Amino acid sequence: MLDTQSPPNGCGPLLTLGTAQTKSMRQQVFEHVRAAGRATRTDVIQALGISAGSATALTAEMINAGLLREVESIPRETGRGRPAVALEVVPETHAVIGIKLSEKMHSAVLTDFAGNTRATAVLETSTGPKPLDDMLAEVAALIQDVRDSAGTQLSAVAAVGIGLSGIVDHQAGTVPWSPLLAERNCDFATAFREKFDLPIHLDNDANMLTLAELWFGAGRAKSDFAVITIEQGVGMGLVIGNRLYRGARGMGLELGHTKVQLDGALCRCGRRGCLEAYLADYALAREAATALHLQPHESQSPNALLAALFTQAKSGDEAAQTIFRRAGRYLAVGLANIVQLFDPALIIISGERMQYDYLYAEEVLSEMHRLTLNDGRTPCAVETHAWGDLVWARGATALALSAVTDQAIAQLA
Amino acid sequence: MLDTQSPPNGCGPLLTLGTAQTKSMRQQVFEHVRAAGRATRTDVIQALGISAGSATALTAEMINAGLLREVESIPRETGRGRPAVALEVVPETHAVIGIKLSEKMHSAVLTDFAGNTRATAVLETSTGPKPLDDMLAEVAALIQDVRDSAGTQLSAVAAVGIGLSGIVDHQAGTVPWSPLLAERNCDFATAFREKFDLPIHLDNDANMLTLAELWFGAGRAKSDFAVITIEQGVGMGLVIGNRLYRGARGMGLELGHTKVQLDGALCRCGRRGCLEAYLADYALAREAATALHLQPHESQSPNALLAALFTQAKSGDEAAQTIFRRAGRYLAVGLANIVQLFDPALIIISGERMQYDYLYAEEVLSEMHRLTLNDGRTPCAVETHAWGDLVWARGATALALSAVTDQAIAQLA
DNA sequence: CAACATAGTTTTTGGCCTGAATTATTATTG
DNA sequence: CAATAATAATTCAGGCCAAAAACTATGTTG
Numbered sequence: 011m012l013d014t015q016s017p018p019n020g021c022g023p024l025l026t027l028g029t030a031q032t033k034s035m036r037q038q039v040f041e042h043v044r045a046a047g048r049a050t051r052t053d054v055i056q057a058l059g060i061s062a063g064s065a066t067a068l069t070a071e072m073i074n075a076g077l078l079r080e081v082e083s084i085p086r087e088t089g090r091g092r093p094a095v096a097l098e099v100v101p102e103t104h105a106v107i108g109i110k111l112s113e114k115m116h117s118a119v120l121t122d123f124a125g126n127t128r129a130t131a132v133l134e135t136s137t138g139p140k141p142l143d144d145m146l147a148e149v150a151a152l153i154q155d156v157r158d159s160a161g162t163q164l165s166a167v168a169a170v171g172i173g174l175s176g177i178v179d180h181q182a183g184t185v186p187w188s189p190l191l192a193e194r195n196c197d198f199a200t201a202f203r204e205k206f207d208l209p210i211h212l213d214n215d216a217n218m219l220t221l222a223e224l225w226f227g228a229g230r231a232k233s234d235f236a237v238i239t240i241e242q243g244v245g246m247g248l249v250i251g252n253r254l255y256r257g258a259r260g261m262g263l264e265l266g267h268t269k270v271q272l273d274g275a276l277c278r279c280g281r282r283g284c285l286e287a288y289l290a291d292y293a294l295a296r297e298a299a300t301a302l303h304l305q306p307h308e309s310q311s312p313n314a315l316l317a318a319l320f321t322q323a324k325s326g327d328e329a330a331q332t333i334f335r336r337a338g339r340y341l342a343v344g345l346a347n348i349v350q351l352f353d354p355a356l357i358i359i360s361g362e363r364m365q366y367d368y369l370y371a372e373e374v375l376s377e378m379h380r381l382t383l384n385d386g387r388t389p390c391a392v393e394t395h396a397w398g399d400l401v402w403a404r405g406a407t408a409l410a411l412s413a414v415t416d417q418a419i420a421q422l423a
Numbered sequence: 424m425l426d427t428q429s430p431p432n433g434c435g436p437l438l439t440l441g442t443a444q445t446k447s448m449r450q451q452v453f454e455h456v457r458a459a460g461r462a463t464r465t466d467v468i469q470a471l472g473i474s475a476g477s478a479t480a481l482t483a484e485m486i487n488a489g490l491l492r493e494v495e496s497i498p499r500e501t502g503r504g505r506p507a508v509a510l511e512v513v514p515e516t517h518a519v520i521g522i523k524l525s526e527k528m529h530s531a532v533l534t535d536f537a538g539n540t541r542a543t544a545v546l547e548t549s550t551g552p553k554p555l556d557d558m559l560a561e562v563a564a565l566i567q568d569v570r571d572s573a574g575t576q577l578s579a580v581a582a583v584g585i586g587l588s589g590i591v592d593h594q595a596g597t598v599p600w601s602p603l604l605a606e607r608n609c610d611f612a613t614a615f616r617e618k619f620d621l622p623i624h625l626d627n628d629a630n631m632l633t634l635a636e637l638w639f640g641a642g643r644a645k646s647d648f649a650v651i652t653i654e655q656g657v658g659m660g661l662v663i664g665n666r667l668y669r670g671a672r673g674m675g676l677e678l679g680h681t682k683v684q685l686d687g688a689l690c691r692c693g694r695r696g697c698l699e700a701y702l703a704d705y706a707l708a709r710e711a712a713t714a715l716h717l718q719p720h721e722s723q724s725p726n727a728l729l730a731a732l733f734t735q736a737k738s739g740d741e742a743a744q745t746i747f748r749r750a751g752r753y754l755a756v757g758l759a760n761i762v763q764l765f766d767p768a769l770i771i772i773s774g775e776r777m778q779y780d781y782l783y784a785e786e787v788l789s790e791m792h793r794l795t796l797n798d799g800r801t802p803c804a805v806e807t808h809a810w811g812d813l814v815w816a817r818g819a820t821a822l823a824l825s826a827v828t829d830q831a832i833a834q835l836a
Numbered sequence: 837c838a839a840c841a842t843a844g845t846t847t848t849t850g851g852c853c854t855g856a857a858t859t860a861t862t863a864t865t866g
Numbered sequence: 867c868a869a870t871a872a873t874a875a876t877t878c879a880g881g882c883c884a885a886a887a888a889c890t891a892t893g894t895t896g
Contacts, residue, residue: 020460021538023665024643032445047433061885066845091842092892125434177798186798230437234671250663252436257766258647259800267796268760279796347681351764353670383680385590385599387672474854479876504873505861
């Protein structure tokens with residue numbers, strides 16, 4: 011039987027941008043001042059396109075609440091009218107801690123409300139997976155340490171951000187799997203809150219590094235860019251439309267497991283042809299023994315092996331060089347694929363492995379550009395940053411800082 | 424000399440989400456009604472979280488303006504209180520035309536304000552690049568045709584959307600390069616407006632198809648998904664956060680030119696190892712001659728060649744099968760790389776080539792899943808749609824419809 | 837010092853949305 | 867068959883936010 015009055019099924023996306031709720035004007039003003047470091051009311055007016063009256067009202071409110079303050083020094087050179095008064099964030103209002111957990115050592119950073127690093131701490135630790143409780147004990151020591159060195163003025167920490175490698179569910183605050191933790195499907199956030207009574211923000215370490223670039227680094231002025239990390243594995247973070255993109259299913263973005271060779275080298279994930287299988291520590295190390303003419307029983311630590319391999323390559327050894335060269339070529343393929351699929355304005359390459367400069371040599375970049383279409387447009391920029399773990403930790407503060415800011419502004423109204 | 428008072432350089436993203444300006448409540452209400460096909464005021468209240476008073480005011484305004492109307496039929500089965508009155512878009516308010524330009528034939532669709540297809544038209548055309556003027560003449564014929572068959576009620580067309588293959592700058596309305604046009608760096612939009620005096624929205628054809636899925640197809644309920652097209656080339660469109668992602672530099676996303684093999688098969692872009700070089704028409708055709716044991720002088724049209732190759736493969740010929748099988752495996756690699764880099768909720772594969780079912784066979788999908796990490800999560804869904812050119816044209820209407828809607832709502836206030 | 841230029845404040849006004857009270861329209865129920 | 871409950875929609879007063887415009891503040895320039 012024909013349904014004579016079937017309702018139309020409509021058209022257009024069924025989902026609205028629910029998560030991307032508009033930021034309040036207050037928040038935009040605050041964030042503009044913090045982003046600029048210092049800004050006059052007129053700067054704010056022009057940047058946000060609001061009226062002078064709003065600027066006065068909103069800034070007055072925040073000055074009153076102690077979030078902003080006027081700067082005394084007036085570095086105005088030449089100007090006719092009334093001199094502008096710069097505003098800045100009051101740094102001591104809140105403090106947050108960012109922590110990067112790693113194999114050999116953890117790092118922590120305490121950041122004030124203006125984003126300045128006020129104290130840092132590191133903690134040597136035992137390698138290998140450990141129980142969550144042990145990890146939280148180490149976290150406690152780090153927090154204690156960084157709090158102490160920051161002094162009393164900033165002792166009231168408002169939130170903590172933690173980044174660690176593995177599969178991390180940012181939303182739920184859980185860690186389905188991490189090389190650092192003995193347990194699987196670890197409810198990290200809940201355990202943390204029970205122990206510390208502090209808001210906690212967890213994320214994948216590659217995302218943390220990406221946030222570091224977005225908040226403090228080369229990504230600040232870009233709306234769309236990618237960050238690649240080459241360490242034990244190969245990680246990636248993506249910023250799309252000025253915000254971190256986490257994927258639809260909340261999985262990390264796994265550049266390391268994109269395929270660059272059908273039936274290629276064996277990866278530790280059990281599959282063949284992953285980029286990581288050509289680029290990561292273990293991949294280089296397993297060929298190093300051959301190139302260095304080591305006997306099977308002469309085992310060394312992977313790091314020592316890599317260092318030796320690098321020296322060998324630098325001194326002109328063909329076999330050693332070819333290992334790095336192949337890794338570099340596959341890296342170029344991986345980067346080229348990112349450019350083709352995502353067309354970022356910038357790619358940032360970061361990580362310890364960058365010290366083996368074969369991997370970020372001009373060769374690799376020019377090979378990447380050869381592998382990508384570029385119809386007369388400016389080719390995608392590539393930068394390399396060989397930053398230490400403290401920068402990762404700083405990225406972790408960004409997550410916490412953003413949440414604390416949201417809250418501080420929200421309770422103004 | 425030390426600068427004793429260097430201003431802080433701040434932290435946080437420097438760019439705000441300028442483009443993602445908040446939609447007005449009016450617009451959200453309208454779009455919800457259109458997306459649902461029909462919706463009561465109460466539906467709107469719940470979906471958008473607004474107050475009852477707002478719903479009344481906003482809908483009344485739009486009903487008054489003739490954009491919405493109440494539906495007479497009340498299909499309420501069981502309910503206690505006052506029966507709800509459904510609202511729907513008045514379809515005849517505006518009409519838009521979407522056009523897909525292709526090698527052998529163009530297609531056009533006329534869509535009403537509710538997104539219903541009201542008329543279609545196709546136009547056989549000569550293959551090969553042609554001057555812009557000739558192309559616009561063909562567009563004129565199509566517009567005339569589709570307008571005529573839509574009847575007088577919808578003759579007032581408010582905007583046109585056009586999709587064509589090649590490099591298209593949506594923002595500027597120019598076409599740096601297209602296989603369909605003789606000129607390079609064609610100012611298509613300006614020429615169009617001079618000739619037709621109508622708003623025009625240009626885009627890459629892969630983006631058009633993606634919009635078709637977002638507005639009318641399987642993507643409506645997904646916030647993040649990818650669309651792959653396999654025809655002459657291999658194209659891709661990406662929806663991220665409920666909106667079409669166009670890349671930072673406005674280049675198309677070129678899945679076809681991602682590298683799946685270092686130093687692999689030669690692509691028509693001049694590079695080696697592009698996915699397209701294993702998957703596109705010309706790639707299959709150039710191996711077909713060998714498999715079919717043709718003499719060099721026995722040249723056939725590429726299409727005939729492919730059809731013959733397919734029959735041959737179906738009848739059990741090993742050489743023919745291996746061509747498709749290899750193409751399928753590389754397609755699996757390309758899809759796996761998308762999954763690893765973007766983690767979409769859904770991949771939609773579309774295009775004529777899908778008739779050669781080797782390419783979307785279960786084999787390919789299972790190979791793709793074998794190639795991707797999945798830590799216990801639901802694997803990325805894959806759908807295949809073998810849709811005709813009219814669907815592409817319909818996608819083109821989405822772009823125009825969206826712009827016309829914005830305008831219609833804006834001038835309400 | 838007057839004229840001007842720029843920065844910031846105050847006040848008024850209007851848009852937009854919420855919340856509460858009210859009206860409208862139906863089913864249920866003794 | 868009222869009385870009651872339930873749901874939908876409207877009306878209206880009030881609050882928040884931001885723009886517009888008039889005004890005040892504070893400097894430079896000639």
